Amino acid sequence: MFKNDTKSILLVGVGGQGTILASKILSEGLMRKGYDVKMSEIHGMSQRGGSVTTHVRYGTKVASPIVSENCADVLVSFEKVEAVRWLNYLKKDGTLIVNDFEIHPLPVLIGAAVYPDDAIEQLREKVENLKVVNATKIAEELGNAKAQNIVLLGTLIKATGLTNLDWESVLKDIIPPKFYELNIEAMKKGLTL
């Protein structure tokens, strides 16, 4: 690819896990910071329990809205096996953040496919910058498993060095007031991981 300062982040998960909301908050924050931002999402059929991907790219001037194979500076996987599915998108020496949480797809539930049981161990062997996070459990302890997306967003922000940004005000503008406190706590937790 043509050399430029554009950074690429790929968020992957399962429909309903909140990847799109996390990407929205991330993009809004990056925009306020003055970056050119592009975000691309695939939804539609994926609402029905399929695999969901969101691409976020930012820099001085972003061309393509999609992250190419081998080009993601950070790959955030909201579910364990999705990290395996999208691993080829991670750049050499890029950071992989994996939520240590399993959602078994229907072919596995009905016995037509197998869910690998040692994916994390295999990832650990190959990927130097791997962060395994128990985001779902942390969010549950904070009161609502749904806040797992903001825990992971916090971890992502730390990994990308985007901490010098007023994320609390971004959250305030996007998250409904009812869930604001929960999500602020989730973000704080994520930032410590």
Add this chain to the structure above:
Amino acid sequence: MREIMTGNEAIARGAWEAGVNIAAAYPGTPSTEILENLSKYKEVYSQWTTNEKVALELAAGACFAGSRALAAMKHVGLNVAADPLFTLAYTGVNAGLVIVTADDPGLFSSQNEQDNRYYASHAKIAMFEPSDSQECVDFVKEAYEISEKFDTPILFRVTTRVCHSKSMVSLSERSQVSIKKYVKNVEKYVMAPANAKKRKYEMEDRIQALKEYSETTSLNRIELGEGEIGIITSGISYNHAKEVFGEKASYLKLGFTWPLPAEKIKKFASSVKTLYIIEENEPYLEDFVKTLGIKCVGREKLPWVDELTPEKIQRAFCPEIEECEPYKIEAVAPPRPPVLCPGCSHRGFFYELRKFKDIVVSGDIGCYTLGASPPLSAIDSVLCMGASISGAIGFEKSNIKAERQQKVFAVIGDSTFFHSGLTGLIDAVVNKAKIVICILDNRITAMTGHQDNPGTGFTLMGQPTEKVDFKKLCIACGIKPDNIRVIDPYKLGETKSAIKDGYESEEPFVIITTTPCALIKEVIRARADMKCFVDQEKCIKCRACFKVGCPAISQNNGIVSIDRDMCNGCEICAQVCPTQAIKREE
């Protein structure tokens, strides 16, 4: 002011800024959010129509009447609207008319990957192709000016990655465009043969004028770079090409792509040493460039199938760039296909239907298409919106010829039935097709994200309205009242008995299911405390409950359990359990 917007939000914004008064659409991924967003602007009258043909005809009438109008649809929707499209090219417009076609390269949510740019050249109407959200806003506004200046409808072609990608947009105020006077003009608006022939001459004059516009408009711009490579491109492919080549190439970036600017293309081609054509789907630009006698490289290097990506362009045109080996581990990710949701009202119906072995099931487009997937595997064919019923008639007539004893079922959702199922039902009655028409009415257009339809009692703008009654409608069309069953598909006994009655019927037969989609907010609220669980003492681990294909049921370390958060207590699994081990919480 600047905002980050999806292409669909930006098209809606651009239409509002352009002073659009009337907008219509039938929902379809990736176009649905255009009308959802337009309906938020109070100045615009927005509505869902029963199908895309109605949307385009409505928009045509509005533009004849003097209002700037917009019709939006997914690519296959334009096939449905093709009839008015081709003749609108003859009538032209009064106020501006923009038709948005949202194509789906990569088939993320579609049954085919057709390239609708050919509709512009085939119907001979001007075409715009934006690359990002800012261009969506700017191009829509320009499109209305061009539509009125040249008296032509505009095809506004976007793709999934334009519709569903967000980028920065500068916002402006709404233009004050007054509604034009309507003057009766039979020669322009009544397309009887004699008038149409005259209009066709005028259309040919218009095309000449549009060709001149294409040569001079800044929408078709040359960007000079270093080096000797030149790239002709349009739409999202421009961004991907720019990602790969950056300033190392020159670009002819085309935003107005029918009629194409022949002279500008020749000039650009002669200024570069090597010419690449980078485009997604069909070689639409490339074929045109080749007819000009210009040597170029494109399709022979790029894949014919699936969406175009920067890495595909790099591999095709810059094989000398060495790529490092991507990370790879031995573990393989199991497939994660879309599935019917927990509590889905279609599940019970398909579970019972598949038990009938000597039947064939003609399917349709919607969530219930997923009834074709294992373990339900209850559907034989899916072609397009509305094809279930008409296809079933064909199956049945052929079976009679072959003396084949095989009952034919058609399954169709509520919104799809209104879209184009009703005509098939009338055909079945009049031609005495002994088929079973199953209208799976879940009270919403579910697959595209819960839009209202003529069965829900609300309009797009939130007004309460009349609901069409399926049973009365079927009776009015000639289905005998005794041949109609209205059932709750959560109740398997009732469902089975209705299917059996249909199976044995010697006349056209209708089954209507009435349980709403489990994801409707009111349904979620009403069923929030309804949860099933597995009584471990009674469970014999026979896995009968797995045959209903519910994602809430799993087996870990031998123990079968139901995910409490996912379950909505539909009790379909409980009804198939041979030992009554599954129960609803008290």
